[in-house]
Amino acid sequence: MNLKDLAEKLKLSPTTVSRALNGYPEVSEATRVKVEEAARRFNYRPNTQAKRLATGRAMAIGHVIPISTQHEIVNPVFADFIAGAGEVYARSGYDFLMSIVPDADQDRTYREIRSKGSVDGCILHGPLLSDPRISLLRELRLPFVVHGRSTLEAGPYSWVDMNNIRAFQRATEFLIDLGHRRIALINGIETMDFAHRRRLGFEQALAARGLVPNPALMASGEMTEAQGYDETMAMLARPGAPTAFLTSSLLSAMGVRRALVELGLVLGRDVSIVTHDDDLSYLKNGGEYPIFTATRSSVRDAGRRCARMLLRQIELGQKAPVPPAFDLLDAPLIVGASTGPAPSI
Amino acid sequence: MNLKDLAEKLKLSPTTVSRALNGYPEVSEATRVKVEEAARRFNYRPNTQAKRLATGRAMAIGHVIPISTQHEIVNPVFADFIAGAGEVYARSGYDFLMSIVPDADQDRTYREIRSKGSVDGCILHGPLLSDPRISLLRELRLPFVVHGRSTLEAGPYSWVDMNNIRAFQRATEFLIDLGHRRIALINGIETMDFAHRRRLGFEQALAARGLVPNPALMASGEMTEAQGYDETMAMLARPGAPTAFLTSSLLSAMGVRRALVELGLVLGRDVSIVTHDDDLSYLKNGGEYPIFTATRSSVRDAGRRCARMLLRQIELGQKAPVPPAFDLLDAPLIVGASTGPAPSI
DNA sequence: CTGAAAGCGCTAACAC
DNA sequence: GTGTTAGCGCTTTCAG
Numbered sequence: 001m002n003l004k005d006l007a008e009k010l011k012l013s014p015t016t017v018s019r020a021l022n023g024y025p026e027v028s029e030a031t032r033v034k035v036e037e038a039a040r041r042f043n044y045r046p047n048t049q050a051k052r053l054a055t056g057r058a059m060a061i062g063h064v065i066p067i068s069t070q071h072e073i074v075n076p077v078f079a080d081f082i083a084g085a086g087e088v089y090a091r092s093g094y095d096f097l098m099s100i101v102p103d104a105d106q107d108r109t110y111r112e113i114r115s116k117g118s119v120d121g122c123i124l125h126g127p128l129l130s131d132p133r134i135s136l137l138r139e140l141r142l143p144f145v146v147h148g149r150s151t152l153e154a155g156p157y158s159w160v161d162m163n164n165i166r167a168f169q170r171a172t173e174f175l176i177d178l179g180h181r182r183i184a185l186i187n188g189i190e191t192m193d194f195a196h197r198r199r200l201g202f203e204q205a206l207a208a209r210g211l212v213p214n215p216a217l218m219a220s221g222e223m224t225e226a227q228g229y230d231e232t233m234a235m236l237a238r239p240g241a242p243t244a245f246l247t248s249s250l251l252s253a254m255g256v257r258r259a260l261v262e263l264g265l266v267l268g269r270d271v272s273i274v275t276h277d278d279d280l281s282y283l284k285n286g287g288e289y290p291i292f293t294a295t296r297s298s299v300r301d302a303g304r305r306c307a308r309m310l311l312r313q314i315e316l317g318q319k320a321p322v323p324p325a326f327d328l329l330d331a332p333l334i335v336g337a338s339t340g341p342a343p344s345i
Numbered sequence: 346m347n348l349k350d351l352a353e354k355l356k357l358s359p360t361t362v363s364r365a366l367n368g369y370p371e372v373s374e375a376t377r378v379k380v381e382e383a384a385r386r387f388n389y390r391p392n393t394q395a396k397r398l399a400t401g402r403a404m405a406i407g408h409v410i411p412i413s414t415q416h417e418i419v420n421p422v423f424a425d426f427i428a429g430a431g432e433v434y435a436r437s438g439y440d441f442l443m444s445i446v447p448d449a450d451q452d453r454t455y456r457e458i459r460s461k462g463s464v465d466g467c468i469l470h471g472p473l474l475s476d477p478r479i480s481l482l483r484e485l486r487l488p489f490v491v492h493g494r495s496t497l498e499a500g501p502y503s504w505v506d507m508n509n510i511r512a513f514q515r516a517t518e519f520l521i522d523l524g525h526r527r528i529a530l531i532n533g534i535e536t537m538d539f540a541h542r543r544r545l546g547f548e549q550a551l552a553a554r555g556l557v558p559n560p561a562l563m564a565s566g567e568m569t570e571a572q573g574y575d576e577t578m579a580m581l582a583r584p585g586a587p588t589a590f591l592t593s594s595l596l597s598a599m600g601v602r603r604a605l606v607e608l609g610l611v612l613g614r615d616v617s618i619v620t621h622d623d624d625l626s627y628l629k630n631g632g633e634y635p636i637f638t639a640t641r642s643s644v645r646d647a648g649r650r651c652a653r654m655l656l657r658q659i660e661l662g663q664k665a666p667v668p669p670a671f672d673l674l675d676a677p678l679i680v681g682a683s684t685g686p687a688p689s690i
Numbered sequence: 691c692t693g694a695a696a697g698c699g700c701t702a703a704c705a706c
Numbered sequence: 707g708t709g710t711t712a713g714c715g716c717t718t719t720c721a722g
Contacts (some may be wrong), residue, residue: 002699012530013709028707045460049397053714079424083412086445096443100431115390184704261606347715358693371691395715398698
């Protein structure tokens with residue numbers, strides 16, 4: 001059942017039927033009702049491809065996901081984010097196109113989706129401190145919104161980000177207030193913008209209290225359980241061992257915990273842990289866990305906002321250029337049971 | 346730059362150019378080379394929408410992902426699976442369409458992607474023991490491959506599955522061989538096919554050694570860290586406490602471990618853990634971990650196989666109906682350090 | 691081997 | 707308000 005068939009059944013022209021179905025004002029209310037009723041009855045669905053070709057709009061959003069041999073971008077945070085974004089696309093009648101490509105092929109992929117016209121815009125994932133993808137997308141004139149930010153990138157662009165600086169400031173302040181002075185930071189890879197900002201927040205909070213960041217207590221790397229374990233073991237073996245750990249990810253925090261348990265240290269008494277991360281779904285907050293400053297639902301929410309921002313940009317941008325928009329989410333601070341005063345107190 | 350433009354530059358008809366680019370045999374080698382060279386030089390990319398409309402093929406595969414309030418299907422296993430599948434799609438020139446929809450809207454979504462013609466086929470995720478989506482897809486004549494199986498579904502269909510029965514048999518046998526007699530099973534939700542099969546494997550192994558499955562030692566539910574913790578605490582508090590735990594997920598296993606540590610029990614001496622799961626990416630196998638019977642890369646591999654199977658089905662199915670295909674993957678058994686002989690020995 | 695012409699199913703000027 | 711007509715960019719008969 002296509003538009004022509006439906007029009008014939010109704011003894012109307014395809015044009016009128018199209019107009020009725022697409023909410024054009026110049027159709028009489030009577031025919032509109034008739035058409036809509038018939039469309040429902042015959043279970044008519046406009047062919048997407050034809051619509052796209054005719055309108056020149058893909059009605060689709062692309063997410064280009066690099067799969068790196070280096071580190072895994074396909075992570076749970078990502079899953080929640082796309083769940084939120086996908087929700088919005090589905091509701092708005094947009095398709096969600098995913099391109100999983102080797103790290104090195106990203107450029108080619110962006111150019112391709114551009115020239116093939118398969119999407120109206122895209123979301124940029126995992127921005128680096130300085131990220132060439134941003135200028136590429138500008139050059140391609142492909143509407144985009146960054147999930148996160150790219151500090152060193154000049155010029156305006158739209159983004160949705162967590163307030164990583166503030167989160168790590170607060171977490172650090174919290175530990176300082178508990179009397180901790182030797183605080184370790186187990187961070188993500190610091191060429192990624194989020195990790196860079198988290199470190200900034202950490203250092204700023206220390207500086208504000210007259211404390212000097214100690215490089216021996218700052219680790220940066222892929223945020224795995226093993227990372228937490230290894231760094232903790234190393235730091236606790238050296239003189240000037242930390243009394244508190246601030247980690248960028250719950251997984252690292254779990255590694256820290258494993259190390260502490262192994263060393264016979266008691267969480268919240270001998271050593272404190274604070275972590276910034278989502279609760280990683282399935283890991284329902286057991287109460288025994290560290291502090292979270294972002295929750296799973298907030299990541300999903302970020303996905304929704306990112307998607308909405310992009311769709312708005314695309315829809316308004318049909319006529320005039322749209323100024324970039326920003327959205328900075330302040331995640332809640334949830335206090336768990338694995339922090340306590342510094343042992344020296 | 347479109348086909349017509351390119352044809353004009355080459356002083357050829359669009360037809361010939363199209364044929365040259367699509368590998369039709371009736372083009373002279375000379376012109377083919379010329380055309381291909383020009384296409385490259387002008388960076389010509391055929392418009393996807395137009396191609397689709399003309400051929401009637403969407404050149405896209407759909408994945409419909411339900412987001413449930415009940416349990417989270419958007420999990421890391423899923424992320425790896427789609428990474429593998431997406432890789433294949435990208436290489437084969439197919440788009441990867443994702444629909445994130447509320448649980449209840451799945452039916453409507455399948456019908457819609459069917460009637461809108463937006464995909465050539467789809468992958469079915471998270472099959473239940475008996476799953477109505479299978480008959481729906483059959484009825485819609487939409488090619489599909491199931492990631493997993495649906496035991497109670499009659500009639501043939503294509504699938505790619507892990508050998509869950511065998512995996513749990515082997516894990517159980519392994520524990521029995523170590524002398525364990527009271528073995529607990531912490532399983533996933535057993536209306537899901539994979540969890541059902543895992544239980545079967547567990548019970549079959551027990552039965553083969555003349556042991557009777559004890560319902561008090563079998564838990565089924567969402568596989569979270571909290572689940573592992575709670576069930577372990579409950580089981581260890583009752584008489585006839587297990588000396589070994591077999592869990593369906595690494596997260597549950599971590600919960601089990603937390604409970605054991607809290608109770609002052611030593612892993613691999615007082616109590617053993619064996620788990621079936623991917624290493625969940627970021628959780629690099631730390632050596633101290635339980636046994637894995639599926640690894641992260643095997644899930645990605647399953648994604649690849651599933652995708653390849655579907656593409657084959659679609660491409661062959663253009664002419665004649667294709668018989669269903671199957672693929673049963675036997676995951677490797679990796680032994681970690683958290684198992685040991687039963688304490689009574 | 692190459693080209694002309696007719697669509698694929700829809701939308702959008704432009705008439706009426 | 708409604709219909710006519712001409713595309714959107716490609717493929718695919720059918721001639722030559």
